[in-house]
Amino acid sequence: MGTVLSDELRAxxxxxxxxxxxEIQKQAHIISExxxxxESRAAEIGQAYSFIEPQGSTGRKQTxxxxxxxxxxxxxxxxxxxxxxxxxxxxxxxxxIDNLMNRLVDEWFVPAASRLNLKSIQKTYxxxxxxxxxxxxxxxxILACFDLSSEELQELGPITAVDRTVxxxxxxxxxxxxxxxxxxxxxxxxxxxxxAYGDRCAVGQMGLTGVSLELVAILAEDFDSCLxxxxxxxxxxxxxxxxxxxxxxxxxxxxxxxxxxxxxxDTARNVASSFTLRAYRWVxxxxxxxxxxxxxxxxxxxxxxxxxxxxxxxxLPKEAAAHSFSFEYLSTGGSHYTVxxxxxxxxxxxxxxxxxxxxxxxxxFGEILSEVYFEDNRYALGFLVExxxxxxxxxxxxxxxxxxxAADRFRDAHSRIEExxxxxxxxxxxxxxxxxxxxxxxxxxxxxxxxxxFAEQSEASLRVLNVLAxxxxxxxxxxxxxxxxxKDTASIRS
Numbered sequence: 001m002g003t004v005l006s007d008e009l010r011a012x013x014x015x016x017x018x019x020x021x022x023e024i025q026k027q028a029h030i031i032s033e034x035x036x037x038x039e040s041r042a043a044e045i046g047q048a049y050s051f052i053e054p055q056g057s058t059g060r061k062q063t064x065x066x067x068x069x070x071x072x073x074x075x076x077x078x079x080x081x082x083x084x085x086x087x088x089x090x091x092x093x094x095x096x097i098d099n100l101m102n103r104l105v106d107e108w109f110v111p112a113a114s115r116l117n118l119k120s121i122q123k124t125y126x127x128x129x130x131x132x133x134x135x136x137x138x139x140x141x142i143l144a145c146f147d148l149s150s151e152e153l154q155e156l157g158p159i160t161a162v163d164r165t166v167x168x169x170x171x172x173x174x175x176x177x178x179x180x181x182x183x184x185x186x187x188x189x190x191x192x193x194x195x196a197y198g199d200r201c202a203v204g205q206m207g208l209t210g211v212s213l214e215l216v217a218i219l220a221e222d223f224d225s226c227l228x229x230x231x232x233x234x235x236x237x238x239x240x241x242x243x244x245x246x247x248x249x250x251x252x253x254x255x256x257x258x259x260x261x262x263x264x265x266d267t268a269r270n271v272a273s274s275f276t277l278r279a280y281r282w283v284x285x286x287x288x289x290x291x292x293x294x295x296x297x298x299x300x301x302x303x304x305x306x307x308x309x310x311x312x313x314x315x316l317p318k319e320a321a322a323h324s325f326s327f328e329y330l331s332t333g334g335s336h337y338t339v340x341x342x343x344x345x346x347x348x349x350x351x352x353x354x355x356x357x358x359x360x361x362x363x364x365f366g367e368i369l370s371e372v373y374f375e376d377n378r379y380a381l382g383f384l385v386e387x388x389x390x391x392x393x394x395x396x397x398x399x400x401x402x403x404x405x406a407a408d409r410f411r412d413a414h415s416r417i418e419e420x421x422x423x424x425x426x427x428x429x430x431x432x433x434x435x436x437x438x439x440x441x442x443x444x445x446x447x448x449x450x451x452x453x454f455a456e457q458s459e460a461s462l463r464v465l466n467v468l469a470x471x472x473x474x475x476x477x478x479x480x481x482x483x484x485x486x487k488d489t490a491s492i493r494s
Contacts, residue, residue, distance in 0.1 A: 004294045004302065005186070005223050013306050014182055017189045019066045027058050027071060030135050033116060034073055034142065041112035047104075050076035050147035055165045056210070060173040063184045063214055068192070068308075071140035074166060075104070076147035084159070086152075092159050101129040101144055101160075109142045126336045127161035154266055167265040168211050175218045184217035187226050192308040194286045195467070196279040199338050202311055202373050202467045204279030205345045212261050212271050231287045233259040233272065234280065240264045281475045311373075312470065313462040320469035323384050323483055325436045326461035327443050328454045331377035335450025340379060343448045344372045348381055351442050355385065355435060360396050360428070365435045367479055369472055373464035379451055381443070382464035384473070385435040386482045392433050398424035 005013070019027075035052045042049060056072040057064035082100070084092045105123050109131040113121050120134035130143035145162045158164055176184070191197045191208050201207030208230075219238065220226040229238065237245050237260035248254050248262075254270055259280055261272040286305065293301040316324055331340070348370035355365045366386030373380045399406040401419050411417055414426035432438040443453060473480050 003224060004227065004290060006299065009299050009303060010182075010186070010223070012303065013186055013189065016307060017065050017185055018182075019064055019069060023066065023069070024062075026136060027064075027069060027138065030071055030138055030140060031058070031073060034071075034113070034135070034140060037112040037115050038073075038075065038108070038142070040115075041108055045107060047108055048078060048081045050078045052076070053166070055169050059169050061169060061176060061181075061214065063176070063181055063188065063210070065185060065188060065192070069138070071138060072165075073140060073142045074162070075109075075142065075144045076166065077144055078147055086156050086159075097128055097160060104144050105129050105131050113142070124336050126338055150265065154268070157266075157268075164263070164265060164269075168263075171265050172211070172214045172218060176214075180217050183220070183223050183226060184214045186223055186306065187213045187217055187230075189308065190286075190290070190306050191283055193306060194283050195308075195311060195471070196283050199341070200374075201276075201279055202463070203282045203371070203471050204276030205341065205372070206274045206276050207279040208275060208283060209271070212275075215261060215264070215271065227287050227290070231284050233261060234284075238262060239267075241267055278472065278475070282471055285475050311463040312466045313459050314466065316465055316469045319480070319483060320384060320465075320473065323386070323388055324382065324465045324469065325385065325388075325439055326380055326382045326457065326465050327439065328457050328461055329379040329381075329448070329451035330454040331379070331451050333377075333450075337374060340448065340450045341372060341374060343450075344379060344381060347443075347446055347448065348372060348383075350446070351381075351383070351439055354442060355383075355438060358394065358396075358428075358430070362394055362396055362428075364430075364432070365390060365438075367482055369468055369476060369479055371464055371468050371472060373460055373467060375460055375463070378454075378458055378460040380457075380460040380464040382461070382468050383435075383439060384468050384479070384483075386479070388435045390430065390433050390435075392430050394428055394430060396426050396428050398426060400424075 031054045038052050041047075052073065052075050053059065054071060055074045056070070058069050058071050079086075084096065086092065110121060110123070113131060113133050116135065118133050118135055122132050124130055124132040124141075130141055132139070132141050134140070143162060144160070145166065146159045147166070148158065148163050150167060153164065153167060188197065188210060191213060195202040196204060196207040198207050198209055213230075216226050216229050216238070220229050229236075235245065237243075237248055239248060239260070239262040241262070245260070248260050253268070254260055254273075257270050257273045258277040259272045259275055260270050263269040263271045290302060290305050293305065315321065329340075329344070352368040352370055355368045356363070358364050365388065368386070369384040371382045373382065398410040398414075400422055401407055401424050402422075407424055410424050410426070416427035418425050418427075
């Protein structure tokens with residue numbers, strides 16, 4: 001495969017993506033200030049805890065990228081301080097966890113953070129309530145987890161969604177070397193440059209996560225090996241128990257996962273189970289492009305592919321412009337971005353299905369591609385539609401003409417009937433002939449809590465359409481061909 005990164009390019013990339021010493025010191029200061037405030041408040045109210053530690057890239061792992069590092073401050077709770085029962089694999093009731101987390105945020109986290117005179121403090125809801133804030137220009141989350149042993153985690157699983165995080169941090173931090181830490185940063189930078197990283201990714205609903213890329217980095221020899229491992233994840237899983245893909249696919253919980261990267265701290269779990277297939281396919285495609293430019297010796301182009309840049313807001317290519325539509329939402333506050341994101345993806349999938357086929361099953365606007373993009377308080381839904389405008393009439397195939405009484409009922413129900421190919425056919429009038437009108441109707445008919453439709457379009461709309469036209473179409477060649485056929489047919493008709 002050759003070497004993607006020359007020593008010179010590696011050094012250049014690292015000089016651009018590694019955090020400065022000032023950044024690291026600022027992060028450490030914020031962590032220290034928040035921890036001290038939490039410790040002080042806990043002493044006042046008699047709140048017991050096991051630890052207060054930063055997790056994620058700015059914690060012990062130190063794999064953060066320059067200008068792209070948030071702080072996740074975890075507060076560990078001791079099981080013995082609560083009456084939750086986990087005997088015989090019993091699950092702790094969700095409402096009990098929510099009540100506890102609400103109390104901790106209201107009585108502990110908020111008063112502690114308020115002492116630091118911070119203006120942006122907000123209780124946020126995702127898997128369970130936690131506190132979000134901004135301090136010295138950096139975003140920080142304070143969230144509680146349960147301090148579970150490795151044995152309990154393996155045997156009974158987590159209580160909250162983030163209980164594994166501490167174990168991941170410990171596992172990775174113990175195995176990182178200065179070289180693999182650098183490699184992890186470059187790999188993260190590449191996936192961010194693909195706009196397919198984490199839960200804020202632009203391509204797909206969920207991108208490749210930081211912890212998954214760190215696990216690849218500590219297993220691979222160098223950056224080239226990292227790319228090869230990521231590229232082959234869909235056919236060559238990573239598993240600390242060395243199970244084959246066939247063995248892993250025979251396990252029900254892994255059967256439908258697109259790629260498999262087994263959690264070394266809990267071998268019954270696939271770290272990559274949340275990856276959207278589109279996000280993974282796009283990263284895989286970009287790896288192939290990176291290999292190509294490397295083979296051609298185009299180091300400047302390789303550099304561009306490794307450093308994140310903004311999604312274009314340029315006019316779309318002509319082949320896509322006439323097929324594209326976007327709709328924007330404005331956040332009303334209070335809902336976590338992942339909750340809104342997931343609801344918008346659900347809405348987009350519903351709209352895709354409605355656009356694709358008539359209620360009777362016949363084709364409507366053809367194939368549809370959709371995507372969701374969000375930035376700040378703006379959310380954009382984007383669509384590419386195979387046939388944006390369609391004829392007002394369509395033919396619907398009915399039962400075989402000699403199949404009575406079904407044929408008789410079909411004749412009674414429809415006024416315009418013809419017989420061909422041994423079947424009855426009816427001519428129907430479409431409810432919708434303009435895809436944009438139908439999408440707008442469905443958007444208005446299906447409100448989403450936490451956002452409201454916004455008529456004025458911003459750069460978010462331009463970005464979501466560019467994601468579809470410049471990224472998604474790259475891995476959907478059949479859709480591109482269909483759009484071209486529609487254009488050619490229209491030209492012939494005119």
